[in-house]
Amino acid sequence: MKTLEVKTSSATYPVYIGDGIKRNIVDLMTSTGHSYTKLLIVTDTAVDAIYGDEMVRLLEQKWSVHKVVVPSGEQSKSFAEFEHIHTKAIQFQLDRSSCIIALGGGVIGDLAGFVAASYMRGIDFIQVPTTLLAHDSAVGGKTGINHPLGKNLIGAFHQPKAVIYDTSMLETLSQTEMRSGFAEVIKHALISSEDFLKELMSIRSLDECSKSELAHMLYQGIEVKASIVQKDEREQGVRAFLNLGHTLGHAIEAEYGYGVITHGDAIAIGMQFALYVSEKKLGLSLHRTELKEWMKKLGFPVQVTQDISTKTFVDRMIGDKKARGGTVQFVLLKQVGDAVLQSFTKDDLHQWLEEWKREEGCL
Ligand SMILES: NC(=O)c1ccc[n+]([C@@H]2O[C@H](COP(=O)([O-])OP(=O)(O)OC[C@H]3O[C@@H](n4cnc5c(N)ncnc54)[C@H](O)[C@@H]3O)[C@@H](O)[C@H]2O)c1
Incomplete structure (x- = not known):
């Protein structure tokens, strides 16, 4: 097992990473030094079917445990599920010394974390991530749900007690x-180091990744995330670099439809666009085509569909919560490991997106 410590201005907590460590969850939780009256596991249907009973059994060795299960998928980051979990928490009589266990991917982490941030003005929560993506979402304390008008618009910063x-x-x-x-993980490599990126690019297929390779890659990804969050917990500066590929990515997710395209696939396309602009505007010297071909071989989409107009994407990007006064703070790379923020107006975005789409043959 490897342990990493995340130190932010509001909290310090451990991230434990290892094969089979859920069996030691009671000891790991106990070692954080927090004592709890009750636990509420929040999970989704797919994860519950595989790990729900086992997790209850493990945790019941020490605590009184309740469980609430929401439907799998992005749609559960909703006001309805947020209220539903609160209702269960009240019915189970969770108190200020209770703890929520977020057992699942990024959806569960964000949703359960936001419940923990708001129930009785904030109780503890522990992230038990079950997806690869959650190496990112479980660390850093961003929690929240979606509004029908936009993704992640409602939320709070609330750091977990452990991951x-x-x-x-x-x-x-x-x-x-x-x-x-x-x-x-690719995003973490792009914003942090050429060596990390090279290492990743030696992976030919995710299926063939050994357990130790996977654990190492996750550790490095979490290290990058943790070091950024440590410097800037509330996204006043460098934390925004974690949004590389997300400006267009979020617009793609919203336009294609949540569940139609995964978060990561949308971000993969968004990163291609950001790298194109970085090359043309800042002279980024990355073998962009090589990276694109490698990502294609791994199964990633690398361009937008032709049937959604540039204007539609641009309107979405300008409507993003990160837009300010009609401009978007866009993350670009000067070099791999050297990210910068640049303000883009609606017209800039339109022009760059048209140019990129033309190059990609998808205008
Ligand atoms: N808070 C943050 O900092 C942050 C960062 C990045 C992404 N996010 C959020 O994360 C969400 C995406 O997370 P995600 O990709 O993990 O999605 P997810 O939580 O929906 O999980 C993806 C799917 O995998 C299933 N699943 C989860 N673990 C499984 C397992 N071990 N075995 C089998 N099936 C399993 C789930 O039921 C679901 O259907 C988005 O809502 C995004 O906004 C948050």
Whole structure:
């Protein structure tokens, strides 16, 4: 097992990563030094079917445990499920010394974390990530739900008390979801180091990744995320670099439809666009075509569909919560490991997107 410590201005907590460590969850939770009256496991239907009973059995060795299960998928990051979990928490009489266990991927982490941030003005929660993508979402304390008018618009910063990442749970994850999470690992490499990127690019197929390779890659990804969050917990500066590929990515997710395209696939396309602009505007010297071909071989989409207009995407990007006064703070790379923020107006975005789409032959 490897342990990493995340230190932010508001909290310090451990991230435990290892194969089979869920069996030690009681000891790991106890070692954080927090004592709890009751636990509420929040999970989704797919994860519950595989790990729900086992997790209840493990945790019941020490605590009184309740469980609430929401439907799998992005649609559960909703006001309705948020209220439903609160209702269950009240019915189970959770108090200020209770703890929520977020057992699942990024959807569960965001939703359960936001419940923990708001129930009785905030109680503890522990992230037990079960997807590759959650190496990103489980660390850093961003929690929230979607509004019908936009993704992640309602939420809070609330750091978990611990992250317990049992990589053996990734064995039941579909290929599509593995790839989705891998997009965020690629992002972490692009914003941090050429060596990390080179290492990743030696992977020919996610299926063939050994357990130790996977654990190492996750560790490095979490290290990058943790070091950024440590410097800038509330996204006043460098944390925004984690949004590489997300400006167009979020617009793609919203336009294609949540569940139609995974978060990671949308981000993968968004990163191609950001790298194109970085090359043309800032002279980024990355073998962009090589990277694109490698990502294509891994199964990622690398361009937008022709049937959605540039204007539609641009309107979405300008409507993103990160837009300010009609401009978007767009993350570009000067070099691999050297990200910068640049303000783009609606017209800039339109022009760059048209140019990129033309180059890609998808205008
Ligand atoms: N808070 C943050 O900092 C942050 C960062 C990145 C992404 N996110 C959010 O994360 C969400 C995406 O997360 P995700 O990709 O993990 O999606 P997800 O939580 O929906 O999980 C993907 C699918 O895999 C299933 N699943 C999960 N674990 C499994 C397992 N071990 N075996 C089999 N099936 C399993 C789920 O039921 C679901 O159907 C988005 O809502 C995104 O906004 C948040």
